[in-house]
Amino acid sequence: MNGKFFKNIEFAKVLALKEDVKYAEGQVVSKTIVQTQNVGVTLFSFDKGEEISSHSAPGDALVYVSEGEVTITIGDNEPVIVTEGNFIAMPANIPHGLEATERFKMMLIVVKG
Template sequence: MVSRTLAQGKPLSVTLFAFDRGEEISSHSSPGDALVYILDGESEITIGNEKHIVKSGEAIVMPNNVPHGLVAQERFKMLLIVIFNLS
């Protein structure tokens, strides 16, 4: 997996990721709501107990404080945007 942070601040973070087939991010939770946009390829993304196959051109939202993780079904690239609650 390769990642590049494009923007990082208190209200949000924007990161570009590239994965090889079979690479994964283990289940974890985040204090911010996250939007994943698949730029290329396909991934299985688990949010809570639900598994989703997300493909190039599709997006999925991962709510804050809900465990989530992913496994690359093939090589893929994604843009991750996390919005943090500042209150």
């Protein structure tokens, strides 16, 4: 069974978000699920201490943490800790960055207009 937009996942099967991307020592691992002109969905795993430096994106972004915790800074706001089972939204064109205070996994959804 093939889909039109989703890739790298099986259709008509229950999938465990936590298990769909594995940890790698000293690395960030990613798995793209959807990549179109207007929508991106990517799964990530971060080893402790890994980070993504401050950058901005052309779309609104939502980070859902499926395991562990991460410290995220958005614009001039104080850093916040996002823990397993929680999510945070980041507006388009506002700088943001993150640091893995421990190993964690997340799903990133980016939507552009």
